[in-house]
Amino acid sequence: MKAAVIQEPGGPDRLGVEQVPEPEFTGDEVVLKVYSAGLNHLDTWVRKDGGGLKLPKPRIPGSDAAGVVIAAGPNVTGVAVGDEVFLDPGVSCGSCKYCNRGEQNECVSFEIVGLTRQGTFAEEVAVPARNVLPKPSYMSFAEAGAFALEWRMLMARAQFKPGQVVLIHGIGDEIALGALQLAKLAGAEVIVTSSSGEKLDRAGQIGADHTINYEAVDDVGQCVRDVTSGAGVDIVIDTLGAATWPIDLSAVHPGGKVVRCGAKPGAEAGVNPRMLYWNQLTIMGAKMGSDEDCHRMMEAVTTAEVRPVIDSVMPLENVRDAMDKMEAGEQFGKIVLEVFK
Numbered sequence: 431m432k433a434a435v436i437q438e439p440g441g442p443d444r445l446g447v448e449q450v451p452e453p454e455f456t457g458d459e460v461v462l463k464v465y466s467a468g469l470n471h472l473d474t475w476v477r478k479d480g481g482g483l484k485l486p487k488p489r490i491p492g493s494d495a496a497g498v499v500i501a502a503g504p505n506v507t508g509v510a511v512g513d514e515v516f517l518d519p520g521v522s523c524g525s526c527k528y529c530n531r532g533e534q535n536e537c538v539s540f541e542i543v544g545l546t547r548q549g550t551f552a553e554e555v556a557v558p559a560r561n562v563l564p565k566p567s568y569m570s571f572a573e574a575g576a577f578a579l580e581w582r583m584l585m586a587r588a589q590f591k592p593g594q595v596v597l598i599h600g601i602g603d604e605i606a607l608g609a610l611q612l613a614k615l616a617g618a619e620v621i622v623t624s625s626s627g628e629k630l631d632r633a634g635q636i637g638a639d640h641t642i643n644y645e646a647v648d649d650v651g652q653c654v655r656d657v658t659s660g661a662g663v664d665i666v667i668d669t670l671g672a673a674t675w676p677i678d679l680s681a682v683h684p685g686g687k688v689v690r691c692g693a694k695p696g697a698e699a700g701v702n703p704r705m706l707y708w709n710q711l712t713i714m715g716a717k718m719g720s721d722e723d724c725h726r727m728m729e730a731v732t733t734a735e736v737r738p739v740i741d742s743v744m745p746l747e748n749v750r751d752a753m754d755k756m757e758a759g760e761q762f763g764k765i766v767l768e769v770f771k
Contacts, residue, residue, distance in 0.1 A: 431450060431451075432448070432450075432553050432769075433551060434446070434447050434491065434551035434552070434767075435448050436487060436488060437488050439477065439478055439487075442754055445491075447749065450552065453548065453554055453556035455501065455503055458506065459558055460502045460557065460562060461499070461555070461556050462498070462499060462500070462554065462555050462557060462562065463498045463499075463770060464495045464496075464770065465571035465769060465770045466495065466570075466743070466767065466768055468766050469492075469494075469752055469756050469764075469766070470494060471756070472545065473493070473544065473549075473753070474757055476489065476544060485545070485546075489548065489549070490549045491549045492549035493543050493549060493550060494517065494519065495575065496514075496516040496571040497514075497770070498513065499513045499515060507559075508559070509559045509562055514564070514565040514571075515562040515565055516563055516574035516575035517550065517557060517562055518563060518718075518724050519542050519561070520542060520561075521547065521561060522535070522537035522540055523539045524560065526538045526539070535720050535723075543561075553770065563725075566728070568735050572740055572764075572766045572768070573740060576764060577727050579691060580611075581724075582718065582720075582723050583691060584596070585612070586723050587687075588665045588714075589687075590616055591664075592616060592617035592618070593617060594618055594619075594664035595619045595661075595663045595665075596609075596613045596619070596621070596663060596665045597623070597654055597665070598620060598622045598666075598667045599666075599674050600669055601622035601623065601638065602761060603759075604763055605669045605691065606667070607636070607738070607763055610638060611637070613667075615730065615731075615734055615736060620637065620639050621641075622640070622642070623642045623644050624643065625643060625644055626643075627643060629762055630642075630643060632762055636739070642657075651676070651677045651681045652680075654681040655681070662682050662683030663683065666681060666682050666688040667689055668689070668690045670692070671692070679705055679711070684709040684711075686709075686712070687711070688711065688712070688713045690713075690714075691716045701713075738763065739762065740763050740764050741761040741763035741764060741765050742761070743768050745767070748767075
C-alpha cells in the first residue's frame, strides 16, 4: 500500500510517498481504508522529532482519518466491515484506574496514532475498534473527525457557560476555528486575533463578534480590555506558544481560565505567581478528549449539523506541499490529504 513515510528527521523534504506493507491487526482492532487524513501541527513535531523523542524510523505520520472499515478482529463488536467511520486518535488501555473513571486521555499508557503508533497518512491503518466512531451522514470524509480537541478545551476543561466571553488566538488554524464554531454554537461572545485582515474578515463571517489584528495594535491585552469595557474575558483558548502568554494573562478577568494546547512558537514562558493567586486564575492544558467528550461533542455538532472549515484537499502525493502550507500558517481551516476518492 502507499503511505507518506518519514525516513529521518527534518523538513518536509524528509517525507516521501512509497510502498509499505499492509498493517497487521490484533483481535481487538479494525483496519480502516483511509479516504481522508487531516493535517495537524503534531505531524510537524513528529517529523522533526520534537521533544527529542527519537521515534523509531521509518514512521508514518498522521493522527486524523476518516474512511471505511475493511477488516475487523475476532473480538470486535459494535463495528462492522463496511462501516463509514472517523478516528479518535487517543489510544488508552481501557483498564487502568483513569480509564475506569472515564479519563481515557489520562491513561498511564496513553498513545496517539501518528506519534507512538504508525499514523494515518496511508491507504490503510490498524487501530483499536473502540477508537472509531460513526461518520455523521451529513459530513464528507474530509470533514469528519473535527472538533474533539476543541470540545475538550472549551467544554470539558474550561467548563464554558452560555454568555461567557471567549478569546481565541491565531484564527485560521483548524483548532482555533473549531473553537470559534463551538463557542458560537454554545452562546458565547467571541474575540479572535490574527495578523491577517482576510482571516479576520472570514472569521467575522463565521460568527466572531470582535476581531483584533495583533500587528496593527501596540497592546492586544489592552484591546481585549477595551472591547470588554475593562472586564476582560472569561476564557482564553490558546493553541500558540510563549508569545501569547503575556496577552492571555492580561486579557483574562479575575477568576478566568486559560486553556492551552500546543506550543508554537516556543515552549517556555514565565509567569508571576502573584498574578495567579491574586486574580484567582486557572491555567490548564488540554490533550485529546475522553470517550465522553467525543460522544458529547458528536451529539452537539450532529444535532446542529455543524461542519468544520476546510481550507484545501490535496492528494496524498502532495503531502510536502500540504506540510509547507500548514507550517507557513497560510491555511484558513483544515488541510486534508485525500487518499482514496
